[in-house]
Amino acid sequence: MSEQAVGKGRSDDDPRNTAVLILAAIREAHAHLSKLLRLARTEIRGNLHALAALVLLFGGALLLTGASLVLLLIALRDALAVLIGNDTLAALIVALPFVIAAVVLLVWAQRVWSRPSVED
Template sequence: MVEETRVSERSARSARPDQDPRTTAVLMLAAVREAGAHLGNLLRLSRVEIRGNLRALARLVTLFGGVLLLVLAALVLLLFALRDALAALIGQDGPAALIVALPFLVAAAILTFLGVRRMSPRSPEA
């Protein structure tokens, strides 16, 4: 077993590298020991950082989910209000509901057509 000889900071600074009393084996063991300690500290730090990032990400997803829910509720209420306003103008609920739903029906038809065309086996876009 190789023993490490301690050199004080003052003598290590003043000594030239070729005059270091420690052997190569001792220096290698010290380097491996320091690398292991450094790796342990790095893993500990990364664990703390990842936990903090996961908490922040969970908070962010929760906030965005709440915002999305509120926006969807507001859009539904806006569509109900638009239908009621049209019903008051034309005097009937049925045609007012169709007028409000018509843009959504057109968009659904276009997306369905594009999806079926893209899924066909002879599609050049696939």
């Protein structure tokens, strides 16, 4: 092989030295990192806005569901009051399932919390 053919494969002929190449690589890495951080910030901001809208919508749906259940119970009480002829008795009949559920949950909670704990 000739000297010229061997010399073409060598990097010594490159006019840029190692320090210049490292400096250029650092500049490019900095530019790439700043673009990446800008993109991440935009993505996170968009995700937070979407999450806030989702929480707001679910909160509104929960509020409307609660209001509709209250109105349903009031309508049920009024319908029973018309059928029975007594508002107080109709209110007690409508409230009775909730009172029973509260008592059942109270008894269950007392049993769960009064269990002796296992200590080492």
